[in-house]
Amino acid sequence: MYKVKLMNKISSEGLDYFNEDYEYGETLENEDAILLRSASLHEYEFTNNVKAIARAGAGVNNIPVEKCSEKGIVVFNTPGANANAVKELVLCALFLSSRKIVESIEWVNTLKDDENIGKTAEKGKSNFVGPEIEGKKLGVIGLGAIGVLVANAANKLGMEVYGYDPFMSVNSAWALSKHVRKAKDMDEIFKTCDYITVHVPSTKDTKGMLNKEKFALMKDGARLLNFARGDLVVNEDLLEAVETGKLSKYITDFAAQEFIGKDNIIVLPHLGASTPESEDNCARMAVQELKDFLENGNIKNSVNFPAVNQPRESKVRLCITNKNMPNILARISKLFADHNLNIENMVNRSRGDYAYTLIDTNDDVRQDIIERIEAAEGIINVRVIK
Numbered sequence: 001m002y003k004v005k006l007m008n009k010i011s012s013e014g015l016d017y018f019n020e021d022y023e024y025g026e027t028l029e030n031e032d033a034i035l036l037r038s039a040s041l042h043e044y045e046f047t048n049n050v051k052a053i054a055r056a057g058a059g060v061n062n063i064p065v066e067k068c069s070e071k072g073i074v075v076f077n078t079p080g081a082n083a084n085a086v087k088e089l090v091l092c093a094l095f096l097s098s099r100k101i102v103e104s105i106e107w108v109n110t111l112k113d114d115e116n117i118g119k120t121a122e123k124g125k126s127n128f129v130g131p132e133i134e135g136k137k138l139g140v141i142g143l144g145a146i147g148v149l150v151a152n153a154a155n156k157l158g159m160e161v162y163g164y165d166p167f168m169s170v171n172s173a174w175a176l177s178k179h180v181r182k183a184k185d186m187d188e189i190f191k192t193c194d195y196i197t198v199h200v201p202s203t204k205d206t207k208g209m210l211n212k213e214k215f216a217l218m219k220d221g222a223r224l225l226n227f228a229r230g231d232l233v234v235n236e237d238l239l240e241a242v243e244t245g246k247l248s249k250y251i252t253d254f255a256a257q258e259f260i261g262k263d264n265i266i267v268l269p270h271l272g273a274s275t276p277e278s279e280d281n282c283a284r285m286a287v288q289e290l291k292d293f294l295e296n297g298n299i300k301n302s303v304n305f306p307a308v309n310q311p312r313e314s315k316v317r318l319c320i321t322n323k324n325m326p327n328i329l330a331r332i333s334k335l336f337a338d339h340n341l342n343i344e345n346m347v348n349r350s351r352g353d354y355a356y357t358l359i360d361t362n363d364d365v366r367q368d369i370i371e372r373i374e375a376a377e378g379i380i381n382v383r384v385i386k
């Protein structure tokens with residue numbers, strides 16, 4: 001029986017994949033795996049029984065990934081599963097940033113007792129004029145699952161789109177419209193574009209990347225959308241840029257006290273992925289990743305361990321997380337040979353400082369041999385699946 005601890009509400013479309021071999025819930029203890037959305041695990045005490053974490057979503061900045069790697073905990077996310085939901089909200093935000101839609105709605109609501117509301121509305125509408133997006137320049141920083149969809153859709157809406165992503169994947173490159181222009185660096189986006197939208201993860205390199213110096217490069221009255229993470233922006237600098245009119249609008253999916261009630265700042269409550277379609281997609285993908293890992297040791301869409309998939313053809317499978325260092329495989333193979341155990345299949349892949357090994361055998365591997373493998377230098381943990 002596998003125990004899966006839920007730390008957020010997860011769509012039943014995914015949870016339904018858990019069969020009678022699984023128990024899941026928010027209160028269970030000594031879990032084998034954790035399934036969550038945005039709940040923070042930074043203060044969480046992981047027991048030695050935790051083998052995997054699945055983030056039903058994209059961003060993993062709520063998870064102490066390095067600490068998990070050190071403990072041999074495989075962290076998964078669900079690439080692209082909520083990208084369309086975010087794209088649609090970003091398109092909405094493009095219009096909200098351009099036309100004074102929110103402000104005008106708020107104003108009309110103040111006319112509740114106005115007997116000549118029709119006339120007053122007509123008279124007041126000139127206060128809410130805003131430009132069309134067609135023909136304007138949009139800069140997309142980060143061309144991953146979301147950025148590509150946003151860039152392509154904005155292009156179809158008649159915008160002149162510039163993209164910047166020095167680490168773009170081959171899949172993203174294939175998916176990106178040929179009409180999207182390649183900015184030579186991020187500053188070109190800041191200097192050139194009327195609208196800027198960021199779609200990068202929050203990492204030590206991207207935190208605070210939208211700051212005073214960058215705002216100074218922007219066109220007067222530029223519009224900035226942030227549906228990626230709040231900490232990409234230095235809030236104090238942002239407030240100054242909005243107050244001076246450098247930015248004519250900031251729309252963000254990440255609430256901060258200092259933004260509340262400020263003119264020309266629109267804050268949404270992290271709604272990007274909150275559609276039934278996206279919640280279902282993420283849950284299905286996350287649960288399938290967890291199940292294949294727990295039941296077969298296969299890894300797909302991990303952010304800290306390599307992708308490994310080996311069909312199950314033997315009685316016993318050893319799943320080994322280890323440091324990426326020389327001689328580990330040789331030592332494991334020798335232990336097998338010394339005990340007359342035959343390896344049927346073996347796969348080893350590395351990723352940065354860590355590696356993952358699957359060893360299949362039809363022989364019974366005694367507990368003392370497992371313990372000797374576990375004790376070897378560089379081995380983090382060993383799991384036996386029968």
Ligand SMILES: NC(=O)C1=CN([C@@H]2O[C@H](COP(=O)(O)OP(=O)(O)OC[C@H]3O[C@@H](n4cnc5c(N)ncnc54)[C@H](O)[C@@H]3O)[C@@H](O)[C@H]2O)C=CC1
Pocket residue numbers: 057058059060079080082083086141142143144145146147164165166167168169172199200201202205206227228229253270271272273274
């Ligand atoms: N508002 C919401 O509800 C949601 C927010 N997000 C946020 O959006 C981010 C992006 O999501 P996806 O597009 O699905 O992820 P993704 O991993 O497909 O794309 C991220 C892209 O950013 C690029 N990148 C990384 N560092 C960069 C840098 N310094 N400069 C330029 N590009 C850089 C990567 O090369 C990659 O192509 C997530 O990490 C998450 O923080 C994601 C989903 C929902």
Ligand SMILES: O=C(O)C(=O)COP(=O)(O)O
Pocket residue numbers: 037038056057058059060082270272273274
């Ligand atoms: O997938 C992401 O990175 C998100 O930000 C979505 O977060 P959520 O699952 O809606 O709490």
